[in-house]
Amino acid sequence: MRALLLNFVAIAWTLDVYESCPPYEEYSKHQHLPFSDGELHLSYQRPVPECRTFVSRAVDQQIEDMKDRMSDPDLAQLFENCYPNTLDTTIRWHDSNQEYPRTFVVTGDIDAEWLRDSAHQLSVYMPLLSHDKSLKRLVLGAVNQQAEYVLNAPYCNAFNPPPGSKIHGRPMTGDRVTPPSFDINDVFECKFEIDSLASFLLLSAQYYEATMDMSFMTDRWFEAVQLVYDVAKLSQTGSYAENGKYIAPVYSFKRLTEIGTETLALNGHGFPIRNGTNLIRSAFRPSDDATTFQLFIPGNAMFVSAARMLFPALRDAKADDLLASYKTLADEIEHGIMEYGTYTHPKYGKVFAYEVDGYGGIVNMDDANLPSLLSLPRFGFINASDPLYLNTRKMLLSKDGNPYYLIGAAISGIGGPHVGTKHAWPMSLLTAIMTSDDDEEILNLLKMVKRSTAGLGLMHEGVNVNYPQDYTRSWFAWCNSEFARTILDLAHRKPHLIFKEGVPAYGGVDGAAHPRN
Template identity: 50%
Template sequence: MIGAATLLLSFLLLTGESEASRQDALYRSQQQQSPYRRQACPDYRDYATRLHPPYSTGKYRLPFQRPVKECRLYSSPAVESLIEEMNARINDKDLARLFENCFPNTLDTTVRWHLNADKVADKQSFIVTGDINAQWLRDSTNQLAQYQLLAKDDEALRNLILGAINTQVDFVLRSPYCNAFQPPKASGLAPTSNGQDDTVHPVYDNTVVFECKYEIDSLASFLSLGNQYYNHTGDLSFVGEKWLSAVDNVMALIEEQQVPSFSNTGSVQDQVYTFQRRTSLGTETLNLGGIGNPINHNTSLVRSAFRPSDDAAIMQFFIPGNAMLAVELKRTAEILKKVKQIELANFVRKKGEEIEAGVWKHGVITHPVFGKVFAYEVDGYGSHIIMDDANLPSLLALPVLGFVDVKNQTYQNTRKMVLSREGNPYFLTGTEFKGIGGPHIGITHAWPISLLIEILTTDDDDEILALLAMVLKASPLGLVHESVNVRRVKDYTRSWFAWANSLFAQTILDLARRKPQVLFDVNGGR
């Protein structure tokens, strides 16, 4: 029998320098293939909608959805070895197949460009979200998260993540208010239009920016990418002049977005960021001439014009985003201390602590049924929005973000609230599926992402097994969808959504460490 601890230790011992060097050579050869050979690879937007053999031997007979090796965009020996290990050990063969498809999906299909330069500062990685040919700061950070624990001993993954950090640095330096970006010019990939008519301030270059919705979780995700990488590798090679300048940009933006709508004397204060879109959808634009609803002063919270769903905020003190930002600022401060940037470290840490205090002071309200709970959005005047959205960061995910212990009573009250029809208008239930959705898709579709966060925030084996069963039932293509109709699971949005696939892989790896009995035969066998 192989114990769970041995399995997890093996994650970090699967590859050596020679294998990583061969991976780099393989990647270069793939990129240098003849145009004819590269064009022979199917468009994954179409490929993901079709069933491909061999099928799993479980109840759902899930297809094998990885591209053939010659069409995979990036590969890692450690990732391939871990897939073999998990395939052999996971009892449910449908679950094993879903992991096999999802774990490498970011590498297989979304690494549109990688430059493995000799100097760390020159490495670049452009990671698209899936079926949209643009890189979101939030999505790309989440898409790479499951590879972070392997990066210390896999040079290929280190190079990829370092490149992603550098590419995000460039984006934050160019347009810190924007959320999604075009391919870097050096990639040779053509920019694409989002097809929208936007009036945004600050003005951006649409050959660099795909969309410019200001969301504080985008900036928190930029910080998180470096924080995760350092936490797993101990490598600070990415901390250079440009990264420090990007952190400065983040801090300047935070202070700009802590400015309230009115001064202490009541005069209107100019807002640095405004956004208006010609649209018939209320969630796609900001009211009051593009500034959004007023926010109060003396809260220490940070305004967020949009949510991580890319929907407009109603009350712009978005509590999950502020919670995530507080955590990542404090983690970043520790990196800054390591590189002797003491003054900046102290400023970043203090700002994180101020925002954290603001969340507890203004973001906690008393619900008539559930008691003390976190609100989703507040305005600092006492008004609040009670709901949760499946997109991360969310209230359900506060322990996953590192903001609060899962056993905290306010969190537990909040968890009960957002997982109930009585407390959350976007907790959707039907005859075939249930979970948290959001206004982005509508009130008929729940998001599998929310079920995965449920799993990550419970210790109840029966609850975990029931949630895994629902995710499997809602994944007939062998991939995790963006959203699923709660009455008909075959009615879904996005067959190819790399973020959801990555979160599924992260959830399985968490269970392998935390709840091995749910996945493996821990009492005997191999």
């Protein structure tokens, strides 16, 4: 009876909206046919073909390959919805210019491009670039566009559509930011988050690893990579010189707001940090919330990993000076993380801190948004079996170790200050799966992920741990990509958990390997 009622509601909605291409933010709040054959009867959520923003035959082929292998119809439906979601819905502009293609990728329901979100959204398609020339060109365009954003505003996190796209953006107004040397019409928001710059390096490195194509290494790209290095070095400076004189940070941010995490303390400078740690200060977290202490450990760790992933590209391009500079910088930061970013917890032993100030101040928590402490193996900074990581992981996935680990009747997972103390992020469940080797834990997490969609068949940002129908963001493409990445990881690493009996591990179309980064 429930399935018949759902079908009736979906038919009514579908007949109404298929007359034209509806806004996907609204479309994704409703159920659509066909429903999955599993116990949850999850909705189908791909737009009709003529309403999709980009089509990749290789992606569609991989969906069919995976569906044929998967044993759980609900998981298969989620994969079919989530894997192509970035291509189906968020490619707002693509200029396939032969000399310099560019691509504008939105995060979903917000019509702006975050360097971090877009890089992670697209990275799940990297193994297919050698099988789909149009997809390869799309990602090449994204690398080029990110380079332009970095050059125009290296301290900013989110950007408006490029002028050539003829798409109307929202000019940044009200915030007082230094350095002010950017056009507010180009910038959606200017919060300095070190993982944003790391994401540009990561996207470039992943594209090169997947294609060995050096065409993105233009003068503009090298200028952007050099600028990232320069900003990182400037951001290693602490708050006081050796003689005790205060050193004002290059970057400051002030916003008139009633929300404490939306602006920086001490006249927009943030709280003081110690000089000489070699860590890069980050004014904001990946959640776009202000850091408490600006030596943000997950962001520094991701920067180290992304820089090192870029080494082969710099070496092959014979950019020896830039390569040497990045090698030294990565080693400096890693040393700073191990010296200042770890401590001995009274219950869990030696663990990573979330944020530090270098003076002994520690923020003990984790936030679901990536990069997080839980995700450190996901970015290749540390092995998931390392005792230091295992201690940290136990702490983060416990109520007495992490104030933002939330336990509920429907799901349990990590949330964060961004959405309060009732909503966990499905992204944290997916990260926990990719960092686990325990079959029972993985299966339990998969059950919670399935329950988190409120029957809609897509990942959401935050989900009420007791009532999944209370969620934030119906259209959050980044988390949809993270779900697909998780399933492809299991298809390669633990196929017996998601495939029909006797079906071997899956490496992708024509055996294309699936990266975990």
